[in-house]
Amino acid sequence: MVSPGRPAPPTDAEPAGLAAPAFSPLYQQIKGLILQSLQQGEWKPGEVIPSEFDLAARYKVSQGTVRKAVDELAADHLLVRRQGRGTFVATHAEQHVQYRFLRLHPDSGTVDNEGPAQRDFVDCRRQRASADVARALGLRAGDPVLQSRRLLRFAGVPTILEDLWLPGGPFKGLTAERLMQYHGPMYALFESEFGVRMVRADEKIRAVLPDEGQASLLDVTLGTPLLSVERTAYTYNDAPMELRRGLYRTDTHHYRNQLG
Amino acid sequence: MVSPGRPAPPTDAEPAGLAAPAFSPLYQQIKGLILQSLQQGEWKPGEVIPSEFDLAARYKVSQGTVRKAVDELAADHLLVRRQGRGTFVATHAEQHVQYRFLRLHPDSGTVDNEGPAQRDFVDCRRQRASADVARALGLRAGDPVLQSRRLLRFAGVPTILEDLWLPGGPFKGLTAERLMQYHGPMYALFESEFGVRMVRADEKIRAVLPDEGQASLLDVTLGTPLLSVERTAYTYNDAPMELRRGLYRTDTHHYRNQLG
DNA sequence: CAGTGGTCTAGACCACTGG
C-alpha cells in the first residue's frame, strides 16, 4: 500500500493558488480498492468477502484500517457484517430487504408488504429513449431502452401504477418475456442475471391528477389526487441504471419518510 | 466505569427461556452517559463539549472508547466534530442547517431557500388538544397546546401552508406574540428559549385536495392536488415535541428524498 | 506553539457461528 498522505510530493512548496493537495487517509484508499473489486464483480452480491485479516495482508495495512474501510461500506449498505460468519456483499435478494426502496406503507397497523402484492404487467417492450428518459439515464435520445408498465395490487386493490425504463446496454438480453415471467423482486433479477446492483436512489415527489388511462387502471376518478414518485436508481459508480415513474394511491396508504 | 459485559452476572446459568442478557459494549454505555448530559442541558446547543481526553478521564476509559461513542452521536447529528477546535452540540441555529427538515426544493436549478421565504402568520393561539393532536404529541385530549398556522411564500408565490402544534408544558411561557414576532428559524428559537432541540422527525405524505380556506390561502383552485406532509418531530429522549401538518404546492417545487 | 480531533498500528480479549 502506498504511504498515507500525498502520494509522492513533487516539490516541497506547492504552487500557491491551486486546489488543496487533498490528503486522503489510508482507509479511504482501501475503501476505494474494495469498491473497485465490487464493481468489477470479484465478489458478487450475497457472497462472502475475505476476512479482515486477509484483506489487511492483501493491502499491507493493519486490520484496524481495513475495519474502518469496511465499516463505512457497511454504513452505506454495500456490505453486510455478520459476527462469527464474515462480511457479505449486500443484495436485494434477501427477505428482509425486499422492498428496501419502497416507502409506501398501509395506514392501518400491520405491514401488508407480506401478502406480496399481486403484480400485473400492463405493458412491456423495447423502444427508443425519449429526450427526458435519455437524460435521466445518462443516454442519448434514441438509444435503446426497455420500457415496462405494471400495476401493483395490495389485498386486491390497485395501489401503484409504475412505469419503468432500463438502459438497453447494461441490460442487453433482457426480454419483455423474461421480465414478465419473473416473479421475485426485480432488483434481485438485475443482480443475478446482469450483475447490476442498485445501490442508492433519488426520488422526486409531487401531487398530481391522473389522466384517463391511469385513472382507469388504478380504479379511481379523474379528480383523485395521487402521489407522483419519480425515482432514479444508481449502481456502484453512481451510474443511473433505472428510471421509475410511479403513481401511488394514498387513500389507504401513505409515503413514510424518516428525517435524521 | 463498570466493566464491560453483563453487569454483575447473577448466577452462572441464566434462566432459560428469558430474554437474552443483552450484552452492552462499553462505548454504548458512554454514549448513553453523554446523551444524558445532553438531555440535562449540561452542554447546550452550539457549545463545546469536553475534549476526548477529558471525557476519557471522566469516565475512566480509553480515548478510543470515547471516540467511538462520540462517532455514533456525530453520525446521528447530535454532535458535530471540528478538527482542531473541538466537538460541539449540534444546533439548528447555523446557516447551513437552517432548513434541515424541509425537503421541498424548487424545480429549477438554484435553491431559492436563500431568499428566506416570506413568512406570514395567519393565526396563532393557545388552545386545548384535540384527540388526534394529543395522541401525536403524547398528551391527553384537552391538555393545553399552542397552535399556529402560517403561510410561506417563495418569490412571492404562496407555496406552503403549515399548521403547527406544540405541547403547552415544555413550551410554557411561549406566547403567540413571541412566535409571530420572531424572524429566525423556529427550531433555533425552541433551542435558545426553551432548551428543546429537535433531533429527528417522521413524515407521512399523501396527495390531497384543499378545502376552500386552504385553496384561497395558497391561491389555487379547489381541484389542485397538493402534497400533505404530516411531521412529528422528536427531541433527545424520543419524546414528541411538535406536530406539523403542511400543504405543499408542487407545481413549481417538488419533495426530494434520497434512498440509501 | 499548545490543544484539538484524525489516522494508524499492534495486541489482547470477548462474542458469535459453524462444523
Place this chain on the structure above:
DNA sequence: CAGTGGTCTAGACCACTGC
C-alpha cells in the same frame, strides 16, 4: 474448537485551529 467480526486499550504520529 477454529475462525470470524466486535470491543478495548495504549501509544505514536499527522492535520488543523487559534493564540
